[in-house]
Amino acid sequence: xxxxxxxAYRPLQLARAYVDWVRGLLEGEADPDELLEAVEEWTPxxxxxxxxxxxxxxxxxxxxxxVFSERARLAAQGFPVPETWEAFLQRLGL
Numbered sequence: 243x244x245x246x247x248x249x250a251y252r253p254l255q256l257a258r259a260y261v262d263w264v265r266g267l268l269e270g271e272a273d274p275d276e277l278l279e280a281v282e283e284w285t286p287x288x289x290x291x292x293x294x295x296x297x298x299x300x301x302x303x304x305x306x307x308x309v310f311s312e313r314a315r316l317a318a319q320g321f322p323v324p325e326t327w328e329a330f331l332q333r334l335g336l
Contacts, residue, residue, distance in 0.1 A: 253293035254301055260287045261309055268315050281320045292335045299336075306334060 264280050295302035309316070310330050313323045324330045 253290040257290040295336050
């Protein structure tokens with residue numbers, strides 16, 4: 243059973259789904275509670291991206307670049323995104 247659960251864990255897909263969800267919130271009239279929930283999910287997202295990098299570093303870095311390119315909009319909504327790429331990678335553990 244534990245082996246089945248491990249096989250189902252797809253961190254890059256989870257990270258991508260989170261990014262798509264947040265992007266949708268930023269592009270529309272987001273409910274403040276939903277934005278707060280998205281900010282609270284930032285920590286699991288970081289873990290997904292870190293785990294994804296262990297499987298496919300280039301794909302994880304590409305997704306990290308996408309997220310960092312939205313830094314200003316994310317930070318304006320309370321997401322803890324550092325100002326520099328190097329600090330962002332360090333915070334992600336990449």
